[in-house]
Amino acid sequence: MYLNKKVKRFWLSNIRKEVRQAIEKLSTQLKVEFPKEPERLLSSYVYREFKIHIDKDGSIKGGLLRLLFSLIDFTFVRSLIADCYSVEGGNCYDPVSLILLEVIKIWERYQYYPDFLKDLEDKEKGAQYRYYTGIDAENVPTDATLHNFRDRLGEEKFKDIMNFLVQIFTMVEIISGKILCTDGTLLKAFARYRGCNYMEDCCKCISCPESIVDDVNTSINGAVKEIEEKDKKSAVAVMKMQCPRTEIIQKIIEMVKKKDKDALIENIGTFSIIKLRVIKGTISEFKAHSKYLRSIFGESFKSPDGYSLEVISCAIRLDQNEKLIFECPKSCKDVSARIGYRRSKDNPSKTEKVFGYKAVIITSIEAEFNLEIPVAVITGSGNISEAQTFVNLHQELKRHVSFKTEYQVLDSGYDYEYVYSYIRNGNGKPIIDYNKRREKLDEKSMKKRGYNQNGYPYAPCGRVCTPNGFDSSRNALKNTCNKQCLKSKDLDKLCKCSYRKNKCGYTKWMTIKELPRLILEIPRGTKKYKKIKALRTSSERTNGYGKEWTGMSNLRLRTLEAYAARVALCCIVIMLKKIMGLILQATIEHRNPSLAKKLYNKKATSKLKDSA
Known part of the structure; x- marks a missing residue:
């Protein structure tokens, strides 16, 4: 068998019941009703439990989209965005229909509305999409309708939908938040930079x-x-x-x-x-x-x-x-974009400028399922501080879900004392790349200050001590020389060592209070630290997946609001698609183990699992 018992419970019939119960429980907290009567809606989404047929090759008739719409009842969206509408005004499309059209557009990799709407109107190509979303073939929305709808909701409402979905999948135990990895990615602006980074x-x-x-x-x-x-x-x-x-x-x-x-x-x-x-x-x-x-x-x-x-x-x-x-000729057409910096792909030792926006995404690493799921996102101008943005974003996430996060994995852009303090105050362990900044790391300078680049102290004999356990009560790391001198051929130095009588030789405690950025609960340079730190590539994969698969790297948009809404939508779709893939795999394993063996003939242990 290639899935453990915890994963096997996510086969379709079982998880469908759990998801339904989670939605019903969460929906009781949504007391706002959609203000327009059903007869004033130009479309009408209705949840249906479709039968899922899996072919001999492991594919679903109708694709993963059919599995998605069979599993989740999206009617909760009406309550989440009810305050964007009023009783007054004319008729409108069912907001659930429009949200799901946006999801399908990204899921099916349509970059622009005209191409998507052309297929949506097609009698055969668009039949499935119209059926899922409750759209009438004679009353397909225009691209202006979808643009206006996205502008009406904005980033905040899309994030509310994303948070609701995260709560659902947390309740059914697909998302645990045990390991969270955060990283920012720069998105190039469609407008051309004209030279000023202070325009308004x-x-x-x-x-x-x-x-x-x-x-x-x-x-x-x-x-x-x-x-x-x-x-x-x-x-x-x-x-x-x-x-x-x-x-x-x-x-x-x-x-x-x-x-x-x-x-x-x-x-x-x-x-x-x-x-x-x-x-x-x-x-x-x-x-x-x-x-x-x-x-x-x-x-x-x-x-x-x-x-x-x-x-x-x-x-x-x-x-x-x-x-x-x-109009100042130095001012770009998109005044909310800014210059951000990233490592050059051609020369990693140098940085390159990118004019545009920065999306900071928190990814939950589910090692048991070999999944990397985006659970929170915020988009700002290209020059925003990733460290402060992370704190704000994580605080927002905690208002919706109560993850018991053990590890927060971040790169050197987040290496600030207040970030370490924030993570530790939440009972988490920071795994952050140390930013050496302008420190002198030659051997002479390190011996003068008393510890090396990993925070390991030097013994009186000049040898580097190694970690020997972290004491949470003292918030300090114990370092010992482990009598390395016993392996030395220099007998004179051996006889002069006054710590040789001790069990572990020379011992020195390094406290977090003394070096809050350098001393970690999982000591830097150890095998465990390196394994967990390697999980940072999960965020890079999420960012890369978003850019290449959902088209975030080539958006023909203008203004921060437009980019932020689109990025939030992309993260919602990535989350749904990855989870649907897990459910399909668990369902095949449950119904047809021999087919699962053929399709998923991989070792149960993966890089993610090894690291966890």
Whole structure:
């Protein structure tokens, strides 16, 4: 047999009862009713217990989607998002139908709505989808409807749905939360970065100074003079401005001065709001350019006689009140995105910039089932602090489920004292990559401070001690030399050792209070530490799976809200798909052990299981 007894209980008929009971119990806590009457809904989702037929090759007729809709009654969604709707207004689609359409779209790997809706409308291709979601073939929602629905719910409501599902699978003991692994992943923005990492909405409507038209005329006259004096065919007239946000200018000055001490302050934070090419002679192709400039600046704008003007770039426009304003050319179209840094794929010793957003995902590692399940997610700008985001995200998760987490596995980006303190206060054990920062790790420096890079102290003879047990009552790690000198051939040093009479030789306690980041309950460098630390790749796999399978790495979206909602949806689908795979495997094992042996002919112990 290839599944242990605990896993075998997840075969379909058994787990279906447990899931139903969990949903019924949790639904009693949802006292909010959906405000619109059933007759005002343009679609109607109804839960059905489908029969599941498994073919000889182990596949389900109708695919894993059929198993999903047969197992879970999604009517709880109406109560979770009821406050997004009101009694007033017109008819609407059943929100459960729209949520499930979003799930199917990602599950079936449709990147864009038009392609998905085209198949949804198809008489044969979309029949199954429409049946599952309660959509009428004559009244299929448009992509605008789905876009508006996703914007209406936002990240918070999708996270509420995800938390509800996590509670269900925690109650049926598929998700335990014993080992949680957290990691952030950068998502590239669809908009192009233009050079400023401090942009806000206000950067799109900055008032022009009253002298702007005179300054533009002066700049053009200067270009004309340059052409005449130097006998050139053309010259460029540039009108520059400095960022009016003084607090931002100060930040940029400090940043630039660190890199270039000779940088001139007057050049920092400046940008061109209009750039024109002044060409000698009258060229008919550029008449439209002059007309465009007069439409903006009015009659006060003077176009020089005998010259043509070509607009290279112009950030100035008229607002609704006929007032001159400009949009900072350094400001991206997506003002909520920011620059984040990650290790370069070509050279891991270096970092590379990514303009966009960062998704921080908590993955529960279920070693018994060989599963890695995302249980919580939050998305922010590319430059958010992963460490503080982890604390906030985990606190939010604990409000919904009471995991007894034993290990929190994190990379060096989370190596801060307050993160260690937070994990320990929750009775967890931190497994965090140590960030050496600017510490000197040569042998001379380490011996001078008294301990090596793993926090192991040096014995008086200069040998490195090894861990010999952690005392939770003292919050300290015992280190001993274990009489390494007995193996030495230097008898003089052997005779001078005053600790040789002790059972373990020289002993030194290293407390967490003394070195909270370096001293861990599972000592660094030990076999157990390395095994648990290796589980960090689970988060990397979750992130990679999300990017490649659900299309998170190629989203044609704009604004943080849109990215956050999509990422939360992707994590919901990843969770559901992995759990459905487990249930299918348990069902095949229960119904047809010989087929299970053929399909899952692997050792019961996996890397995850070994590590646990």
